[in-house]
Amino acid sequence: MKPTPLYGMMAEFDTPTDLVAAAERAHHAGYQKIDAYSPFPIEGLAEAIGFQKNRVPLVTLIGGIVGGLTGYLMQYWISASSYPVNVGGKPYHSWPAFIPVTFELTILFAGISAVLGMLALNGLPMPYHPVFNVPRFAFASKDRFFLIVFSSDPQYNSKATRDFLERLNPRSISEVPS
Amino acid sequence: MSATHMNPADLMAPPVTKTIQQRSLMIGLVFAVIAVAGAFVRPDEFFRGYLLAYMDWLGVTLGSMAILMIRHLTGGGWGVVIRRVLGAAMRCLPLMAFLFVPILFGLPRLYVWARPLDSITDKHLQSHLQEITKSYLSVHGFVIRAAIYLAIWNLLSFLLTKWSREQDQPGARDNSPRFKAVSGPGLILYAFTVSFAAIDWVMSIDPSWISTIYGLLILIGQLLSAMCFAVVVERILARYKPMSVWLRPSFVHDHGKWMLTFVMVWAYFSFSQWLIIWAGNLPEEITWYIRRLHGGWGGVGLLLALFHFAVPFIMLLSRSFKRDIGRLVWLAVGLLVMRWVDLLWIIEPNYSQTLSVTWADFVVSIAVGGIWLWFFFRNLNSLPLLSIYDPDAHEVLEPAHE
Numbered sequence: 060m061k062p063t064p065l066y067g068m069m070a071e072f073d074t075p076t077d078l079v080a081a082a083e084r085a086h087h088a089g090y091q092k093i094d095a096y097s098p099f100p101i102e103g104l105a106e107a108i109g110f111q112k113n114r115v116p117l118v119t120l121i122g123g124i125v126g127g128l129t130g131y132l133m134q135y136w137i138s139a140s141s142y143p144v145n146v147g148g149k150p151y152h153s154w155p156a157f158i159p160v161t162f163e164l165t166i167l168f169a170g171i172s173a174v175l176g177m178l179a180l181n182g183l184p185m186p187y188h189p190v191f192n193v194p195r196f197a198f199a200s201k202d203r204f205f206l207i208v209f210s211s212d213p214q215y216n217s218k219a220t221r222d223f224l225e226r227l228n229p230r231s232i233s234e235v236p237s
Numbered sequence: 238m239s240a241t242h243m244n245p246a247d248l249m250a251p252p253v254t255k256t257i258q259q260r261s262l263m264i265g266l267v268f269a270v271i272a273v274a275g276a277f278v279r280p281d282e283f284f285r286g287y288l289l290a291y292m293d294w295l296g297v298t299l300g301s302m303a304i305l306m307i308r309h310l311t312g313g314g315w316g317v318v319i320r321r322v323l324g325a326a327m328r329c330l331p332l333m334a335f336l337f338v339p340i341l342f343g344l345p346r347l348y349v350w351a352r353p354l355d356s357i358t359d360k361h362l363q364s365h366l367q368e369i370t371k372s373y374l375s376v377h378g379f380v381i382r383a384a385i386y387l388a389i390w391n392l393l394s395f396l397l398t399k400w401s402r403e404q405d406q407p408g409a410r411d412n413s414p415r416f417k418a419v420s421g422p423g424l425i426l427y428a429f430t431v432s433f434a435a436i437d438w439v440m441s442i443d444p445s446w447i448s449t450i451y452g453l454l455i456l457i458g459q460l461l462s463a464m465c466f467a468v469v470v471e472r473i474l475a476r477y478k479p480m481s482v483w484l485r486p487s488f489v490h491d492h493g494k495w496m497l498t499f500v501m502v503w504a505y506f507s508f509s510q511w512l513i514i515w516a517g518n519l520p521e522e523i524t525w526y527i528r529r530l531h532g533g534w535g536g537v538g539l540l541l542a543l544f545h546f547a548v549p550f551i552m553l554l555s556r557s558f559k560r561d562i563g564r565l566v567w568l569a570v571g572l573l574v575m576r577w578v579d580l581l582w583i584i585e586p587n588y589s590q591t592l593s594v595t596w597a598d599f600v601v602s603i604a605v606g607g608i609w610l611w612f613f614f615r616n617l618n619s620l621p622l623l624s625i626y627d628p629d630a631h632e633v634l635e636p637a638h639e
Binding site (some may be wrong): 102116120147149155156158159 | 487508511512515516518554556
């Protein structure tokens with residue numbers, strides 16, 4: 060039977076502080092493709108694995124702008140071009156009256172873009188993920204903290220990476236089959 | 238670093254606050270002398286400027302009290318780090334009660350309803366005033382209600398301060414349940430009293446005009462003023478120990494989010510009022526806006542739309558901007574100036590059809606501000622900068638991920 064290619068090397072830690080310290084050291088050691096798992100959000104962890112920016116805010120902003128323009132132009136087209144109705148002698152193009160719908164559509168489009176953009180960028184829903192091949196990874200939703208170095212990292216080398224992870228004093232180290 | 242290992246002296250405000258305190262007092266007194274001298278020469282202009290200055294600085298004071306009560310209900314590190322700053326601003330309430338007295342001397346100059354009815358030439362207004370001065374807008378009623386508002390605010394401030402001081406003693410019992418018990422009803426009381434105060438003190442300048450959202454508009458302005466002021470003070474404190482150790486980007490981020498929220502709610506209320514009155518277009522309502530959009534006041538209105546809403550809103554959308562106290566503080570300063578412009582735009586057009594900003598608008602605002610700041614820094618120095626037995630104090634004292 061052909062050995063399955065490795066997805067990465069995973070180290071298990073007991074405390075969030077250990078995980079953040081380990082992630083920082085791995086990042087400083089030059090590992091770029093690393094990730095960390097914990098049962099709850101940890102302040103500073105994202106920065107520690109070198110995570111800089113996510114693009115969900117940008118997607119949300121674009122969604123909001125598109126929504127605002129849609130709302131305004133739709134009303135302009137309805138009230139001033141397609142079916143003009145004289146309301147209280149006000150001009151057909153009465154911008155104050157257009158603002159509430161413009162605002163609502165801005166929020167609606169921004170909200171939908173945020174959800175869909177988040178799903179598109181993080182790849183969810185994801186029916187299969189290799190990290191679950193490690194039985195101990197079940198503890199990641201209880202009280203253990205995991206750091207993984209992906210085999211796609213240019214610096215990845217099964218021996219050197221294992222030695223490096225050993226020096227971080229983890230509770231266990233596992234190879235993650237893909 | 239835990240609470241038990243702290244030296245009380247390490248928790249105090251840095252010496253620089255004493256310097257600012259003295260300079261504020263000097264500036265305040267110099268301008269107060271000019272203002273008082275001006276009051277004898279140009280009393281009308283003085284009282285208008287005084288009302289503007291009073292409402293502006295009252296906003297920082299009451300807004301701080303409200304944010305402090307919100308913090309007592311929600312908890313969180315963002316609030317612990319500015320809790321004592323908000324508290325010191327809130328404890329300027331006795332000063333604000335004292336500073337209310339001069340307004341009583343200017344009632345007929347400020348409010349048309351406080352003048353003798355015979356002196357009013359407009360018959361329509363005269364008959365309207367005949368009714369409302371009997372029921373609500375009488376000088377007696379005004380004074381009694383003002384005393385009640387100021388008493389309620391001072392009582393809330395007194396209780397919150399007293400328990401906060403008690404909580405600083407080692408081994409004292411946790412006062413958090415008491416804070417919560419007062420803050421919930423306190424916020425409701427604050428909303429009602431500040432609405433009534435806004436109607437009495439500002440809206441009644443034009444007694445034939447009413448807007449139901451007016452009180453909330455003043456209220457949200459106060460919250461914005463207070464959060465901007467807290468950001469300015471935390472910037473000054475963060476140059477020195479101990480605040481330089483405590484203030485984290487995540488707390489600044491939260492303060493920036495509050496600013497964004499208040500800017501948006503202010504815009505939402507302002508626009509709602511405008512939209513409803515614009516859509517109705519009734520003579521007794523629209524006149525308020527006609528005055529404020531013509532004769533040069535329209536430019537001020539545009540200034541407000543741009544720099545009280547649009548520009549701050551866009552800047553505050555940026556995450557990195559909100560986390561950087563060095564940049565956020567300049568927006569906070571700008572918004573504090575815009576709060577003053579907003580109140581100017583609300584108050585002054587009642588007296589002048591064309592754009593007019595008098596000497597008193599500046600001089601009295603600086604005089605009251607100087608004295609207020611002196612009092613504020615005095616308060617700030619009287620208690621430690623951190624309430625170390627606050628249940629959330631560990632968020633400030635300990636590294637984030639423990």
